Amino acid sequence: MKVLCVFGKYQYGDPARGINTEYAAFVPALKKLGHEVIHFESWDMSSYSSYAELNQALLQTVERVQPHVILTVQLYYEIWWETLKIIQARRDVATISWTTDDSWKYKEVSRFIGTAYHAMTTTYPEVIAKYYSDGISNVLLTQWAASSETFNQPLSFTCCRYKVSFVGRAFGNRMKQIAELRNYGIEVDCFGHGWASGQISTEEVPRIMRESVISLNFANSIGENQIKARTFEVPGAGGFLVTEYTPGLEKHYTLGKEIEVFHNIPELVKKIKYFLEHPQERDAVAWAGFERTISEHTYEMRMEEVLNFAIASKEEYLITNVTISESKSIEDACQLHKLTLWLKFLRSILLWFCIRIWGHKRGRRAARRITYEASWRIFGYKTFTASGCPGRMFPGY
Template sequence: MRILLVSPAFHGYWRAIAGALQTLGHDVVTHRYDDAGRRQHLLTVLAHRVPSERVASAAAESMTDHALTALHEARPDAVLVVKGDALTARWWDALASSGTRTAAWLYDELERMSYDDATLGVVDTVFSYSKGDAAALAERGLPAVHLPDGFDSLAAYTPQPRGLVNFVGARYPERERLMRVLSARGIPVAAWGREWSRNPWDVLRTRKWKGAGIPAHGDLSRNDYYGVMAGSLATLNVHGNGHDGLSMRTFEAPGVGGLQLIDRPDVADHYDVGTETLVFTSDDELVDHVQRAQREPGWARSIREAGRRRTLAEHTLVHRMQEVVRRWA
């Protein structure tokens, strides 16, 4: 099929999804709706940083204009919209009247997006990374199914050996607290991401005036943070409250052969806890896992290898896109 992928630019996942679809033999045209040229990029940045309905509306209308052009020019057999809640009703109306196969994949909870049932009802299938949201939508009569995040098995990376626990991502209070807990117990740690960084430009744009008190670095490309996770003693994966779905990191850390420390017991839906990934439910349990990994590298290595095997067998983005395409058959 000729598939139009309409996605945000977020961490280059559009490229990973397109690669997965191409691996399955499809012709893919990609459109990054929040990064379609300099003007669109500027409007998107302003909409995130300036609390103005006028700016937000201008950004949404501009995104929609570009997306409609992409739809007209691509003449696709199918359209996959990733997230997409920033697009206006004009986009969804055009999609409904296009006669093409359609799907939306939501990697955030509905409560943090501006969707209503009428809009989501336009597409053939709504895929959600949130099991709870998928069930709630299905109960309301919408064509919704649960589709977890996955690992980009096509990405190239080089392991970066580091005898520390890493965290890559946004700086939320619980994540910061746990990194400090580990550091206080004498365990080397480091965090990556603009909100952790002490680079003056990062501090200015994130307004995180006070440092976290641990070694911190700026943003990494996805290929580079795959390398950090692959080479570290362990990878901390903290979801915290308000997230029903499991993050991309849940599949990426074991996918690159990293030792994952995750705060979600329901990861057992996808991995065998204790042999393929590690769950912690308290500070002491987290510290115990890390200290055992330091003492028993063979034990840690066995979990890394088993987690990678399971990921490559079941949890890649190619697997996820197989499910999307199957619904279009």
């Protein structure tokens, strides 16, 4: 089967930020399942002067490759609604979008793009009802996993290089939580964008987790606690995971036996000290977590389920939509994407104010963000069409 993966190779489309989680996980898993995988870069705009060029290139790729399934991960509005409807009208390819951060992103993105796909995924059980109420019935409840590319048996306590480590971006509550631990006398080796160590390579991440007596995971950086990929990656790499508690963890691991959890910093301090003083118990939990992960939480398992769901959803769509209304041509969509004098003027004013307040780099990002936040609230799904203001005003920001 041919699978066209439409998402970024690098985090947020920036090579300096390292390989993107979905690229590192999905592509190898799909290949191991025996599928032919074609990657289309949709996050890095350096090769395109506008989103019109990107969407035209995507449709050209679909025509050339003739995929059976298109699997996307949308950041925001880079893939047009019109483009998805053109692909949907082909009737020969199933489309499914893997969503991220639906705890907040459902309201801003997923609910607007959902009906343009044959199927959607979510890792948030509480959001399923919202999909249904918005008329998006083909949604798969799935979860993150661990890449078999990084599986490694746990090291014993005595062979570990780091006592306590954290791998992840430095933002939101994370810096405060690390600072609190240090106030309690717990030193944490931190790795990733924003920390003193700087960005690390994708290959280094599982090595650090495996070589740590304790690998920390904070379940949120901003907002509600969430089950994220790191929950599965640490035990899969042979690490001992101590993670902030998130509702639903019990469905995936036996708490206290396969992974360890905490609810607040004082409790975390106690558990860190306990496991640093009880190496045999630490090793037992690390091994149990590793075995559970390789047996139940691999991306091969997740991707097989996702592809099957996408194909079944496409077939159901074709049955219930015997006659598919003619979609707008990509040429017509591109005409709607042109930047008007009014939008140019609005962009100039917004950039002037934002750059004066936040500086050139952050100001440009802030202007785009302000436009996007206003657009989805006022114009809804049109934000994700060719005529959407954010994409017209800030291509590639």
